[in-house]
Amino acid sequence: MNQPLARDVDPQFFGSQHAPLFGLYHDPAPGHGRRSGVVICPPLGEEIFPAHRMLRVLATQLARAGFPVLRFDYLGCGNSWADDLDVTVPSCLDSLSRAVGKVREQSGCERVVVIGLRFGGTIAGMAAASSPGLFHECVMWDPVLDGNAYLRELQVELRETVEQHVPVTSSCDAAVSRIEAIGQRVSVAFESQLAGISADRFASLPADRTVLVDTSGNTLTQTAALSAGHALRQCVQLAFPDAPWKPVRASGALVPAPVLRKLTSRAEQQW
Amino acid sequence: MVTEKALRFGRESHLVGVLTKPDKAVTPSRTAVIFLNAGLISHLGPHRLHVRLARHLAGLGIPSLRFDFSGVGESGNPTEQATASQVLDVGDAIDRLLADSVAQKFVLFGICAGAVNGYNAALADARVSGIFLCDGYLYPTWKTKPLFYLKKITSMASVAGFARRAFGALVGKKDAAGSKDAALDYSTGTIPADDYAKGLGSLERRGTWVAQVITGSYPYLYCYQDQFDERFRSYGFGKQITTDYLPGADHTFMTRALQDQVTELVGQKMLAAIDR
Numbered sequence: 001m002n003q004p005l006a007r008d009v010d011p012q013f014f015g016s017q018h019a020p021l022f023g024l025y026h027d028p029a030p031g032h033g034r035r036s037g038v039v040i041c042p043p044l045g046e047e048i049f050p051a052h053r054m055l056r057v058l059a060t061q062l063a064r065a066g067f068p069v070l071r072f073d074y075l076g077c078g079n080s081w082a083d084d085l086d087v088t089v090p091s092c093l094d095s096l097s098r099a100v101g102k103v104r105e106q107s108g109c110e111r112v113v114v115i116g117l118r119f120g121g122t123i124a125g126m127a128a129a130s131s132p133g134l135f136h137e138c139v140m141w142d143p144v145l146d147g148n149a150y151l152r153e154l155q156v157e158l159r160e161t162v163e164q165h166v167p168v169t170s171s172c173d174a175a176v177s178r179i180e181a182i183g184q185r186v187s188v189a190f191e192s193q194l195a196g197i198s199a200d201r202f203a204s205l206p207a208d209r210t211v212l213v214d215t216s217g218n219t220l221t222q223t224a225a226l227s228a229g230h231a232l233r234q235c236v237q238l239a240f241p242d243a244p245w246k247p248v249r250a251s252g253a254l255v256p257a258p259v260l261r262k263l264t265s266r267a268e269q270q271w
Numbered sequence: 272m273v274t275e276k277a278l279r280f281g282r283e284s285h286l287v288g289v290l291t292k293p294d295k296a297v298t299p300s301r302t303a304v305i306f307l308n309a310g311l312i313s314h315l316g317p318h319r320l321h322v323r324l325a326r327h328l329a330g331l332g333i334p335s336l337r338f339d340f341s342g343v344g345e346s347g348n349p350t351e352q353a354t355a356s357q358v359l360d361v362g363d364a365i366d367r368l369l370a371d372s373v374a375q376k377f378v379l380f381g382i383c384a385g386a387v388n389g390y391n392a393a394l395a396d397a398r399v400s401g402i403f404l405c406d407g408y409l410y411p412t413w414k415t416k417p418l419f420y421l422k423k424i425t426s427m428a429s430v431a432g433f434a435r436r437a438f439g440a441l442v443g444k445k446d447a448a449g450s451k452d453a454a455l456d457y458s459t460g461t462i463p464a465d466d467y468a469k470g471l472g473s474l475e476r477r478g479t480w481v482a483q484v485i486t487g488s489y490p491y492l493y494c495y496q497d498q499f500d501e502r503f504r505s506y507g508f509g510k511q512i513t514t515d516y517l518p519g520a521d522h523t524f525m526t527r528a529l530q531d532q533v534t535e536l537v538g539q540k541m542l543a544a545i546d547r
Binding site: 024081165 | 272275276277278279287289312313315318319322323344345347486487488490518519520521522523525526527529
């Protein structure tokens with residue numbers, strides 16, 4: 001695998017002057033004449049850390065194949081302005097909308113493909129479902145399709161991680177009792193919005209322009225329970241049972257090469 | 272308003288970082304903080320800690336740069352592999368901050384491997400006026416092990432943990448701490464205590480202050496407040512070398528409450544140390 005070069009990446013703030021978003025624009029390799037720009041939606045909270053390397057490599061590979069790519073942080077996440085309690089579903093949708101505008105402006109491409117991982121897949125899917133013409137294609141990779149299950153997962157993950165790593169004192173006990181995506185608080189409003197996420201939210205997705213990627217083994221199990229006509233059953237489904245991206249240990253990072261190869265080759269053929 | 276600017280800099284323009292500057296209405300400090308990668312974690316810091324610290328410090332009038340070392344996070348590797356070095360990367364960061372007239376003095380902040388790299392960079396670069404070393408090099412005294420075992424025996428959490436492990440073993444559930452994966456060694460190694468003391472001594476003579484912040488994650492190596500002072504008493508360090516022991520904190524300040532605690536501590540120490 002080729003090492004990404006920083007010189008290929010243009011770090012920048014964009015969007016509103018009072019609440020700028022952070023993005024990393026990957027210049028496309030010249031000579032390909034691609035028609036689509038790509039926006040990558042990251043996961044939320046702690047999942048951005050194990051996901052970072054592979055999303056960086058994916059962006060580099062797509063840029064080498066001639067696609068302009070923008071990775072970005074939602075408002076209140078990563079380097080973007082604001083704090084964790086400012087993160088809501090509408091704020092994430094707004095951040096995605098601004099990222100789409102940014103990649104269009106910088107690349108000159110009118111067509112945009114979005115790739116979203118985990119909560120990023122959910123946000124991408126929600127945006128595509130509400131404006132079916134917004135994306136040329138929407139790739140939802142291990143998306144959160146059950147908000148209540150996701151909230152339970154966050155709580156269990158925090159509790160287990162804190163039990164394993166944090167020396168027990170009163171200061172930690174208080175933190176565990178709240179919903180926190182490990183070090184990042186979840187506001188009451190956001191919690192309620194997350195709880196409202198279900199597969200129903202994606203029923204109006206344009207199935208012919210939606211790709212579901214399952215590397216967790218959970219996504220396709222969840223969609224199998226939906227009615228046969230549901231957009232998430234009708235769309236392209238790609239399963240990679242042996243290509244996990246989330247390592248067992250929080251400090252690790254995996255790059256699932258088969259998934260990246262498949263997405264890059266799909267991009268070359270269809271985007 | 273605090274402002275942030277994305278930067279690409281370095282001897283081959285291969286480093287990526289974010290500069291955080293205080294509100295224009297605030298008289299900026301002449302000292303800037305440079306955040307170093309904690310191992311392979313990007314410039315955001317563990318659980319976004321560097322971002323929060325940077326904005327907190329900017330609120331106090333202190334600018335900062337968080338960036339990725341060569342080959343980490345967003346930064347690429349230099350094409351000349353011979354120049355791949357965290358010490359050179361820190362030098363590049365200082366050069367850039369000087370060139371942009373951001374500050375004249377520089378404080379490094381590092382957790383774990385970041386602390387080790389900060390210590391080495393401070394020794395190599397006289398422009399460094401202070402360093403925060405979070406869980407850097409740790410040296411036990413004769414008291415450490417007995418106290419560690421005493422605390423372990425008397426801790427209810429230990430009893431509960433023992434019971435959990437024992438029950439897990441009975442039902443065949445493998446404990447994370449005993450799994451093969453957990454045996455991976457992410458440590459950065461250590462240096463002889465005498466070498467560390469000599470390094471601290473040379474920094475002290477040069478006027479560089481050192482703020483050690485030690486968490487409760489390595490109680491078998493460090494488990495009481497005065498341990499550093501007792502271990503290094505014979506070297507006669509002055510007030511420029513300080514140690515804050517946070518027994519309730521973990522190595523990466525995992526919860527928001529712990530992040531708030533270390534943010535407050537770093538802010539106070541910076542305000543006390545900087546020359547406005």
